[in-house]
Amino acid sequence: MPVWQWLLDAAGGLLLLVLCYGVALIVRRRVLSRNGGTFELSFRVRPERAGRGWLLGLGRYSGESLEWFRIFSLSPRPKRSWERSHLRYSGRRAPEGVEQMSLYPDHVVICCRTDDGADVELAMGPSSLMGFQAWLESGPPGASWERPARR
CATH class of the missing domain: 1.20.5 (Single alpha-helices involved in coiled-coils or other helix-helix interfaces)
Structure with a gap:
């Protein structure tokens, strides 16, 4: 041949x-x-260098956690997961410098902090951000709202 x-x-x-x-x-x-909608969600894995370390991915809410899947992976399991009760929203900013080319168009960078003090940077679209903030603020159905007794 x-x-x-x-x-x-x-x-x-x-x-x-x-x-x-x-x-x-x-x-x-x-x-x-x-089992529910996914949305474009980027995660910054290496925050040491300014504007670098972003990986494109998909986000999905699964009960009390936010799951993140790499976009070009074949794994059916999430690469990262954050529990709602351990995540606190710190603020948002527009992508700067190299980040504008690394992220999806029109995405904003949000900063969160976990209970152990670690910073988490995520990037998502404005409509996804609104859903994320609502998800963080809402409690699970049947949650015990401990309020002080009125006098």
């Missing part, structure tokens, strides 16, 4: 693998969003 046929077979095989990967990403996205 001539070399050009080997190269053509290898290119065809590579193209088939890329196509299968793309289909798997689409199926994964459908599976993740079947």
